[in-house]
Amino acid sequence: MFSISDLPSAVNGVQFEQPVLFAPCEQRPPDFRYFLRDLVTHKADNSAAVSGGDIYIADFKQTRNIELPDELSQAFEFVSTQQPLSPSVDWRTHLFDAASDADVDTISETIDGLFDALARDGADSIDLTGVSPEAIQAEHLAAILRATYSWRDQVPGWTHAISVAVIALERNGIDANEALTGLL
Amino acid sequence: MLMRGAFGFHVGIAFNPAKKDLHILHLRSHKQLAVDEVRPQNAQCWIGAIVDIPGSVAKQFVPFLRAVAKRLPSIPYGINLLTGVGSFDALGHYKPPRGSDGLTCATFVTEIFAAAGLPLIRLDTWESDLDNIRWGEDVCAFLQSQSVDEEHVAAVRKNISGLRVRPEEVAASAGKSIRDRPVAHRDVKAEIPAVVHAFNLHCPQGCAIELPALTVADKPLGSSIQIK
Numbered sequence: 001m002f003s004i005s006d007l008p009s010a011v012n013g014v015q016f017e018q019p020v021l022f023a024p025c026e027q028r029p030p031d032f033r034y035f036l037r038d039l040v041t042h043k044a045d046n047s048a049a050v051s052g053g054d055i056y057i058a059d060f061k062q063t064r065n066i067e068l069p070d071e072l073s074q075a076f077e078f079v080s081t082q083q084p085l086s087p088s089v090d091w092r093t094h095l096f097d098a099a100s101d102a103d104v105d106t107i108s109e110t111i112d113g114l115f116d117a118l119a120r121d122g123a124d125s126i127d128l129t130g131v132s133p134e135a136i137q138a139e140h141l142a143a144i145l146r147a148t149y150s151w152r153d154q155v156p157g158w159t160h161a162i163s164v165a166v167i168a169l170e171r172n173g174i175d176a177n178e179a180l181t182g183l184l
Numbered sequence: 185m186l187m188r189g190a191f192g193f194h195v196g197i198a199f200n201p202a203k204k205d206l207h208i209l210h211l212r213s214h215k216q217l218a219v220d221e222v223r224p225q226n227a228q229c230w231i232g233a234i235v236d237i238p239g240s241v242a243k244q245f246v247p248f249l250r251a252v253a254k255r256l257p258s259i260p261y262g263i264n265l266l267t268g269v270g271s272f273d274a275l276g277h278y279k280p281p282r283g284s285d286g287l288t289c290a291t292f293v294t295e296i297f298a299a300a301g302l303p304l305i306r307l308d309t310w311e312s313d314l315d316n317i318r319w320g321e322d323v324c325a326f327l328q329s330q331s332v333d334e335e336h337v338a339a340v341r342k343n344i345s346g347l348r349v350r351p352e353e354v355a356a357s358a359g360k361s362i363r364d365r366p367v368a369h370r371d372v373k374a375e376i377p378a379v380v381h382a383f384n385l386h387c388p389q390g391c392a393i394e395l396p397a398l399t400v401a402d403k404p405l406g407s408s409i410q411i412k
Contacts, residue, residue, distance in 0.1 A: 104243050105202050111247035115255065143244035147251070149301040179240035181362065182301030 088113045091126075095140045102139035110140045111147050129157030131164045138168035142179050149183055185210075185222075186355040186383060187230035190326060191319055193383075194289050195351035197296065198222065198232055199249045209253045211292040214261035214332050219253045229387035233359035237302060248300050260336060261327065262286025263320055264343035265310065285339045290349045293358075302365075304357040305349065309368040312346030320344030352379050 091113035094100035117125050126148065131141060142165050145158065152158040162183065169176040177184065185198045185208055196210025206222045222230075237245060262285030287295060297304045324341045356375035357367040364371075 102243070104246050107243055108202055108247040108250050111251050112254065115251045139240070139243060142240070143247055146241075146244040146300050147248050150299045174240055175238075178238045179244075181238065181241055182303070 088116045091117055091144065095131075095136055095144065098135065098137050100137045100140060102137060107140055107143045111143055114144060114147055123151065123154040124156065127156045128161035131157065131161050133164050133167040133171060136164065136168055138165060138172050138174065139179070141165045142169065145180070145183055185230045185232045186351060186379070188387070189289065189351065191322060193351035193355075195293055195354045196289065197249060197293055199246055199253070201250055201253060207253070209249060209296075211259055211261070211287060211289045214286075214327060214330060214336075215258045217256050217259050217292070219256070231355075231383050231386050233355055235297075235358045236360070236362045236365075238362075241302070245300050245302065249296070252296065259292065260286030261288065261323070261332075262336075262340050262343065263288060263323055263348065264340075265291065265307065265345075265347040265349060285336065285343050288349070290351045290354045293354050294349060304354060304365055304367065305372065306366045306368045307349075309370065310347055310349065311369055313348070314346060316346045316348040317344055319348060320346075352376055352383075355379050 089109040089112070091110050093113070094106060094110045100106060114126065126144075128141075128144070141161060145152075145161060145165060148155050148158065162180065165180060166176040166184075169179050185196050187194050187196075189195075190213075194210070196208040198206055198208050201207055201219070204221075207219050208222055209219050210217070212218045264285050294304050294307075320340070321344065324337055324344075327337045327340060353369075353372045353376065356372050356379045357365065359375070359379070360367050360371075
């Protein structure tokens with residue numbers, strides 16, 4: 001049995017933004033994710049220096065003891081990477097850059113950052129009251145609105161942002177009724 | 185994507201993670217939300233429908249899927265259809281409403297789409313079926329065989345009502361035009377024969393391709409480990 005609070009956040013002298021767990025493919029038992037669920041917050045994109053397994057961002061926020069089956073004793077290890085894992089992009093970065101690319105990968109950065117911000121700072125941190133058509137990237141705003149649709153009542157400025165999105169999308173030659181299908 | 189599963193069919197959402205080939209996001213079993221790569225060497229026999237959504241919307245929905253796939257919330261396998269509504273808080277966080285015992289592979293898909301403002305089905309039109317009573321009992325037996333905690337199994341057993349969203353119904357609704365969605369149960373049922381026919385045409389019974397077993401971890405926690 002071990003205490004998660006005792007586990008280091010640095011490996012081989014390299015500090016990480018967050019502790020990581022490395023699950024090598026060849027040692028991975030069936031259904032290993034079942035056991036990961038209490039240890040990790042999410043799976044990280046592997047850095048170029050790491051291969052042969054997956055990296056998971058460990059959740060060491062709480063002190064607790066946990067037991068795992070013996071066969072998992074070899075399944076996880078801390079890994080040293082050549083470069084620290086890159087943090088997610090702040091969800092506002094592309095939103096407030098009207099010249100941002102609007103391809104699916106760039107929008108994915110926005111939504112990934114959005115999810116991290118929500119998990120870290122809560123719904124109140126996603127404040128859309130200040131958005132205006134001239135100062136935002138319309139498609140990133142539309143994606144944020146869709147990602148927050150089911151709890152729109154808790155997002156400050158969500159309804160205002162819908163109106164802004166309609167104007168901004170149309171100004172960019174995008175059919176707002178189509179792009180905001182299901183949200184209007 | 186529709187494939188054979190433990191209770192007939194199994195359904196998931198095919199998508200491309202960033203810089204990767206086709207993957208499937210699916211609720212494999214109890215607390216086993218998974219993202220699996222679709223590769224020829226381990227390809228299950230499956231058919232797929234391209235969901236009719238505008239390109240501008242796809243650019244929003246795929247990032248949402250990617251974010252869920254990255255976080256893989258722990259979702260119990262449960263059958264209460266109505267209380268499962270609203271299970272996703274649009275952050276990919278699974279927050280079941282009071283009374284919900286979890287989701288199935290099918291309701292996971294419907295809930296994800298609903299959370300993104302793209303509902304596939306009209307749940308208020310769903311009708312119960314006696315066959316689903318037996319299915320509910322089969323689910324409980326399966327969960328028990330997988331050593332799922334008794335409290336959860338009991339909760340699922342209480343929710344056996346004859347209401348069920350079947351994987352093939354989800355597949356049928358996903359194949360409808362966006363103008364015709366969300367789809368009423370009666371309209372979905374009319375499409376099932378064609379879906380099943382298409383599946384059997386492509387994936388005949390006894391085909392040589394091995395299908396992965398749907399299991400949960402079958403060993404209880406209990407041993408200590410050393411972290412290297």
